Amino acid sequence: MDIVVLVKQVPDSGSERSLDPADNTVARGSADNVVNEIDEYAIEEALLLKEAHGGEVTVLTVGPESAADAIRKALSMGADKAVHVVDGAIHGACAPQTSAILAAALQQLSFDIVLCGAESTDGQLAVMPALLAERLNLPLLSGARKLTVEGGMARVERQTDGGYWALEAPLPAIVSTWDTINEPRYPSFKGIMAAKKKPVTKLSLADLGIDPATVGLAMATSQVLEFAGRPPKGAGVKVTDEGDGASKLVDFLAGQKIV
Amino acid sequence: MAEVLVLVELNPTGEGVRKTTLEALTAARALGEPAAVVVGGPGSAAAATAQLAEYGAAKVYVAESEEVEQFLVAPKAEVLAQLVSDKQPAAVVIPSSPEGKEIAGRLAIKTGSGFLTDVTEIAGDGTATQVAFAGATIVHSKVTVGTPIYTVRGNSVTPEPAPGAAEEEQVAVQLSDAARATRVVDRVVEQKSSRPELTEASIVVSGGRGVASAENFSLIEGLADSLGAAVGASRAAVDSGYYPHTFQVGQTGKTVSPQLYIAVGISGAIQHRAGMQTSKTIVAVNKDPEAPIFELADFGVVGDLNTVVPQATEAITARRG
Ligand SMILES: Cc1cc2nc3c(=O)[nH]c(=O)nc-3n(C[C@H](O)[C@H](O)[C@H](O)COP(=O)(O)OP(=O)(O)OC[C@H]3O[C@@H](n4cnc5c(N)ncnc54)[C@H](O)[C@@H]3O)c2cc1C
Ligand SMILES: Cc1cc2nc3c(=O)[nH]c(=O)nc-3n(C[C@H](O)[C@H](O)[C@H](O)COP(=O)(O)OP(=O)(O)OC[C@H]3O[C@@H](n4cnc5c(N)ncnc54)[C@H](O)[C@@H]3O)c2cc1C
Numbered sequence: 386m387d388i389v390v391l392v393k394q395v396p397d398s399g400s401e402r403s404l405d406p407a408d409n410t411v412a413r414g415s416a417d418n419v420v421n422e423i424d425e426y427a428i429e430e431a432l433l434l435k436e437a438h439g440g441e442v443t444v445l446t447v448g449p450e451s452a453a454d455a456i457r458k459a460l461s462m463g464a465d466k467a468v469h470v471v472d473g474a475i476h477g478a479c480a481p482q483t484s485a486i487l488a489a490a491l492q493q494l495s496f497d498i499v500l501c502g503a504e505s506t507d508g509q510l511a512v513m514p515a516l517l518a519e520r521l522n523l524p525l526l527s528g529a530r531k532l533t534v535e536g537g538m539a540r541v542e543r544q545t546d547g548g549y550w551a552l553e554a555p556l557p558a559i560v561s562t563w564d565t566i567n568e569p570r571y572p573s574f575k576g577i578m579a580a581k582k583k584p585v586t587k588l589s590l591a592d593l594g595i596d597p598a599t600v601g602l603a604m605a606t607s608q609v610l611e612f613a614g615r616p617p618k619g620a621g622v623k624v625t626d627e628g629d630g631a632s633k634l635v636d637f638l639a640g641q642k643i644v
Numbered sequence: 645m646a647e648v649l650v651l652v653e654l655n656p657t658g659e660g661v662r663k664t665t666l667e668a669l670t671a672a673r674a675l676g677e678p679a680a681v682v683v684g685g686p687g688s689a690a691a692a693t694a695q696l697a698e699y700g701a702a703k704v705y706v707a708e709s710e711e712v713e714q715f716l717v718a719p720k721a722e723v724l725a726q727l728v729s730d731k732q733p734a735a736v737v738i739p740s741s742p743e744g745k746e747i748a749g750r751l752a753i754k755t756g757s758g759f760l761t762d763v764t765e766i767a768g769d770g771t772a773t774q775v776a777f778a779g780a781t782i783v784h785s786k787v788t789v790g791t792p793i794y795t796v797r798g799n800s801v802t803p804e805p806a807p808g809a810a811e812e813e814q815v816a817v818q819l820s821d822a823a824r825a826t827r828v829v830d831r832v833v834e835q836k837s838s839r840p841e842l843t844e845a846s847i848v849v850s851g852g853r854g855v856a857s858a859e860n861f862s863l864i865e866g867l868a869d870s871l872g873a874a875v876g877a878s879r880a881a882v883d884s885g886y887y888p889h890t891f892q893v894g895q896t897g898k899t900v901s902p903q904l905y906i907a908v909g910i911s912g913a914i915q916h917r918a919g920m921q922t923s924k925t926i927v928a929v930n931k932d933p934e935a936p937i938f939e940l941a942d943f944g945v946v947g948d949l950n951t952v953v954p955q956a957t958e959a960i961t962a963r964r965g
Pocket of ligand 1: 391392393394411421423424427445446447448478479480481483500501502503504505506507508509510511512513514606607758759760761774775776777
């Protein structure tokens with residue numbers, strides 16, 4: 386079974402992140418860049434499928450040169466090879482444009498299943514899998530907390546408020562995962578060494594048959610007009626409990642007309 | 645006045661619409677006259693129309709069919725795409741649930757439009773406000789291509805009633821094979837709760853690793869029940885098995901924006917703040933005076949939750965009589 390995993394590099398969600406005032410795009414230089422955390426679960430799921438069914442795991446990333454680090458991480462976890470779409474013209478792309486690039490790259494690959502995260506930690510749109518399903522006319526089983534593949538069918542438990550929906554669709558299909566689906570492995574030393582020799586194919590927009598003039602900030606379907614830091618909250622009241630902490634708390638709530 | 649399509653989220657219990665629908669109807673009025681779109685099983689619109697009229701829907705497009713419920717998401721996007729092409733609306737407004745975002749994305753591709761997700765406000769000129777990076781950055785953006793599509797973040801717009809005629813128009817549902825790709829075989833409810841839904845609640849009480857055990861979460865539930873609140877949990881509490889994942893608040897859990905958020909035994913990591921930072925009033929109980937959660941808190945108690953929480957619950961219950 387051949388699997389493609391979509392992996393995005395994002396600024397570490399644990400550090401201070403911001404937009405770049407020059408053009409209102411994500412400032413990728415100011416924070417540490419990491420593999421989008423939820424994508425690690427998609428990588429793990431791909432490796433589990435490969436272990437059960439055989440086949441090859443290909444990592445696909447659209448992102449700047451620095452995204453090569455995210456690809457290395459995925460390869461050191463155990464993926465077999467990677468495709469990195471990198472082109473200066475992509476800077477500032479909106480989600481529909483990014484999906485067109487990912488879709489064009491997927492059309493050059495052979496796969497039974499495409500795995501990806503349900504949501505990135507920077508844009509947090511949670512739409513990419515749906516955009517790709519629409520463009521490629523493939524079934525999407527989204528928001529998986531459990532995946533089984535058997536007899537040419539994918540079956541998923543889609544995480545919902547208070548439970549799940551059981552989904553099924555024939556392969557080839559796209560499956561997006563949440564961080565409840567498995568526990569990602571850490572790359573082993575052997576894995577890290579092996580990753581250095583695994584093939585990474587770099588593709589430009591031209592390689593994908595996309596005219597660079599149609600992509601990027603200037604052509605985006607939506608634009609950030611301006612941004613600002615959230616106004617800091619005024620300092621609150623802090624009391625130390627000396628037997629009366631609870632009653633002070635309740636007084637505060639009463640003052641807010643909550644109780 | 646221009647028509648704005650608003651996708652209706654029906655209440656899964658069968659009683660009317662979700663609050664998110666009323667929020668979307670209210671937000672849509674900035675752009676034109678709201679026309680509600682109900683896509684569901686046969687008879688599903690009947691329970692919704694009265695509420696839709698009360699919140700300003702001039703029209704209700706009713707697209708009912710058995711099949712809509714049998715397949716995931718795609719049928720709803722297909723019905724909306726048909727309406728966008730037939731009615732040429734000024735915009736489409738959709739509640740920002742996981743399903744709503746997928747519908748928005750699919751609709752954007754089908755109609756060649758741009759979309760903005762998780763907006764907290766829509767202005768008359770079509771610009772929208774988005775909150776980025778764990779609530780730290782406020783962004784104003786605009787769709788520049790096609791029919792603008794917005795998904796409205798829960799609890800960020802206050803529903804306001806406005807009279808609407810709610811004139812019904814039936815829409816024929818003819819699904820393509822593509823919309824029938826992923827079958828919903830079963831819908832399973834694992835946690836039945838008498839408490840309000842986390843994302844809709846006006847008060848949320850959340851517990852963290854400091855609660856220290858699953859049994860001890862009864863303290864959090866007790867405080868929540870005294871306030872008629874929903875219960876939430878930090879990821880550390882969920883990962884430690886103290887409380888089910890459904891209730892996780894934060895970056896990889898639910899985003900809540902209640903009137904009051906009480907964080908108990910939660911340190912206030914940036915990924916937790918991502919899910920609760922826009923709450924109107926924030927209260928924290930933590931034994932560590934240096935815990936970052938106090939930077940956000942309007943009121944903080946430095947103390948042991950095992951004593952403060954039961955005392956507070958008792959005092960609130962007494963007051964409420
Ligand atoms: C704060 C902010 C707000 C934004 N708002 C909008 C908006 O409202 N409308 C809009 O059109 N664009 C918006 N963008 C731009 C958008 O985030 C990017 O275009 C991005 O490429 C796609 O969205 P996402 O990362 O949120 O994807 P998601 O849909 O959240 O990602 C889901 C999964 O798709 C895969 N994936 C996503 N991107 C890539 C990639 N480049 N390479 C490989 N795999 C990938 C990953 O597996 C990921 O887990 C916004 C960006 C930011 C930072
Ligand atoms: C990509 C990513 C996504 C994440 N998503 C989320 C998310 O969605 N939600 C989320 O919550 N986290 C998320 N996290 C994890 C986050 O970084 C923190 O690890 C987590 O929020 C910590 O939970 P906590 O505050 O309960 O635990 P801790 O940080 O361990 O804090 C426990 C607190 O309890 C206090 N305490 C202990 N005992 C008592 C007592 N008896 N009385 C009073 N106070 C006491 C301590 O002083 C401490 O401040 C994510 C992390 C990553 C990397």
